[in-house]
Amino acid sequence: DGGITQSPKYLFRKEGQNVTLSCEQNLNHDAMYWYRQDPGQGLRLIYYSQIVNDFQKGDIAEGYSVSREKKESFPLTVTSAQKNPTAFYLCASNSPPYGYTFGSGTRLTVV
Amino acid sequence: GDSVTQMEGPVTLSEEAFLTINCTYTATGYPSLFWYVQYPGEGLQLLLKATKADDKGSNKGFEATYRKETTSFHLEKGSVQVSDSAVYFCALEKGNRDDKIIFGKGTRLHILP
Numbered sequence: 001d002g003g004i005t006q007s008p009k010y011l012f013r014k015e016g017q018n019v020t021l022s023c024e025q026n027l028n029h030d031a032m033y034w035y036r037q038d039p040g041q042g043l044r045l046i047y048y049s050q051i052v053n054d055f056q057k058g059d060i061a062e063g064y065s066v067s068r069e070k071k072e073s074f075p076l077t078v079t080s081a082q083k084n085p086t087a088f089y090l091c092a093s094n095s096p097p098y099g100y101t102f103g104s105g106t107r108l109t110v111v
Numbered sequence: 112g113d114s115v116t117q118m119e120g121p122v123t124l125s126e127e128a129f130l131t132i133n134c135t136y137t138a139t140g141y142p143s144l145f146w147y148v149q150y151p152g153e154g155l156q157l158l159l160k161a162t163k164a165d166d167k168g169s170n171k172g173f174e175a176t177y178r179k180e181t182t183s184f185h186l187e188k189g190s191v192q193v194s195d196s197a198v199y200f201c202a203l204e205k206g207n208r209d210d211k212i213i214f215g216k217g218t219r220l221h222i223l224p
Contacts (some may be wrong), residue, residue: 042216096206099145102154
């Protein structure tokens, strides 16, 4: 079955540590996205990529970095510069005009 | 710019009640419209969609009709169940390669047994 796989499901980060969230898709979609969701809140766009080797900042890119070396993969690194990283992170891919397909999310907690 | 506005929650209903969650949009052109559902601790799932005016999307007993004259895409269900408790997001997409989906802020639905 085609879909998006996010890993890990739960991730704990120590202060000052960088962590990387994985997102893999086998849908052959060109566009991929990372969103952050805080409790009781909507979705905020972190980064997106519409083609391999290219990506753009979203609304809240500070403290995050991404790469898009392969069509199937769009990992997100939460750097130590992100002062409040505890949140639920969602990856999505898209093939307009059929709507986004989302992964099941990674819950990141600072310990 | 383009935007989606949906009713604020939480919405609390008893089981078997009729559900309406309002959604209106502002967009140029002819966007596609979507409803997504998010169950606790999970990602978003596409619930239904409509790609042109007067289209009705439907799935799992939920329906929404694309009303261009009122720029609306209200979500309805005739008889809700406890298992429908979730957060519902209305969204639009212009369909161009470089366009991103625009989401509403979400509406939390609680169904009481």
